[in-house]
Amino acid sequence: MTFKQKRYQTDESSLQKQLAKRLTTNEKKQYFNQGFVKGLPVFQSQSEIAFLQDMFLKLSSRLPKSIDINQVNAWHKFSLEFYKLCHHPAILDYVEDILGSNFYHWAGQFFVKYPNDGSEVPWHQDAQYWPLYPSQSVTVWLAVFNTSLENAAMQEVKRSHLNTKYIHRINNSAHYVLHEEVSSDQFNSTNIETVDLKAGQISLHDSRLLHGSGPNYSKHTRARITIRYCPTNVRCDLSVWPTFESYMARGEDNYKWNPIGQVPKGESYPVRKFQHSSEALWD
Numbered sequence: 001m002t003f004k005q006k007r008y009q010t011d012e013s014s015l016q017k018q019l020a021k022r023l024t025t026n027e028k029k030q031y032f033n034q035g036f037v038k039g040l041p042v043f044q045s046q047s048e049i050a051f052l053q054d055m056f057l058k059l060s061s062r063l064p065k066s067i068d069i070n071q072v073n074a075w076h077k078f079s080l081e082f083y084k085l086c087h088h089p090a091i092l093d094y095v096e097d098i099l100g101s102n103f104y105h106w107a108g109q110f111f112v113k114y115p116n117d118g119s120e121v122p123w124h125q126d127a128q129y130w131p132l133y134p135s136q137s138v139t140v141w142l143a144v145f146n147t148s149l150e151n152a153a154m155q156e157v158k159r160s161h162l163n164t165k166y167i168h169r170i171n172n173s174a175h176y177v178l179h180e181e182v183s184s185d186q187f188n189s190t191n192i193e194t195v196d197l198k199a200g201q202i203s204l205h206d207s208r209l210l211h212g213s214g215p216n217y218s219k220h221t222r223a224r225i226t227i228r229y230c231p232t233n234v235r236c237d238l239s240v241w242p243t244f245e246s247y248m249a250r251g252e253d254n255y256k257w258n259p260i261g262q263v264p265k266g267e268s269y270p271v272r273k274f275q276h277s278s279e280a281l282w283d
C-alpha cells in the first residue's frame, strides 16, 4: 500500500464520524430564506485537507497549458477520483436535506483564481445560463484552500433567489470567466455577503441566487470545486445542451427525463466546456 493510500484510509475512517452532521433547522431556514448557507464542514483533519489539495494539484497539472481550467467542465465524466468526491456521503447528506431523497448529480468544475491573474466572475444567476426546468439546482462550493475576500471569495446577494427578474447583458471582457452580467444597480449592495470558507468546508447555494467574485490581488491561490445537483423532477432541454447527463446520487429516478452518464473508468481530463461521457478515452 502506498503512503497516499494509507493516508486516504485514515481519512475515510475519520470521515465516518462526520457523516452524522446534517443541516440544522436554522441552516435549512437560512438556505430557503436567503438562498445559501456557508461554513459546513466536510474535510476537517490536516490529512483530509492535504488529500483534497493534492487532488486539485494533480488534476489541474494534468491539463495541457493551452487549456484554461476555468473553461473546462465535467471533471466527473473524466476522472474517477473527482466523480467519487462528487458522491461523497458527507456532501450528499447536506444536499439531501435541501433536495429531498431523490436527486442526481450533473456537474463538476474547478473555479480557480491564481494570484493577480485578473480573472473575475460577473454578478449572475446560474439559472440564467442553464436550460434546466424547473430551476431547482443546488450548488456545492467546496473550498480547496482558505478563501476570504482577500483572495477573491465568492460573494452572494442575500434573498436574490426570490426575485427572478434580473436582466443579464452580454459582456465579453477577456478577464470575465462567464459572459452574462447583472449590473450592480439592480440590487441593494447592503445585501452582499462574502462566502468565506476554510479549506475543506462547503457552502450551498440556490441556482437563482445572484453571485460573483472579483480579482485575486493576494499571494494566495483561490481554488474551489463546484458540484451541482438537481431533484429528479428537473429536466434538461437537450436541444440546448445535447451533452447533458445525470448521475443518480440518492434515491430513485421516477421521472427518467434525462440521459444517464457513464461513470469514468479511470483518470483523464475534460478539454471543453460541454462534453459527453462517451467522448472519454481510457487505456
Ligand SMILES: O=C(O)CCC(=O)C(=O)O
Pocket: 111, 121, 126, 139, 141, 153, 154, 155, 211, 212, 213, 224, 226
Ligand atoms: O467561484 C466563483 O467565484 C463563482 C462560481 C459560480 O459562479 C458558480 O459556482 O456558479
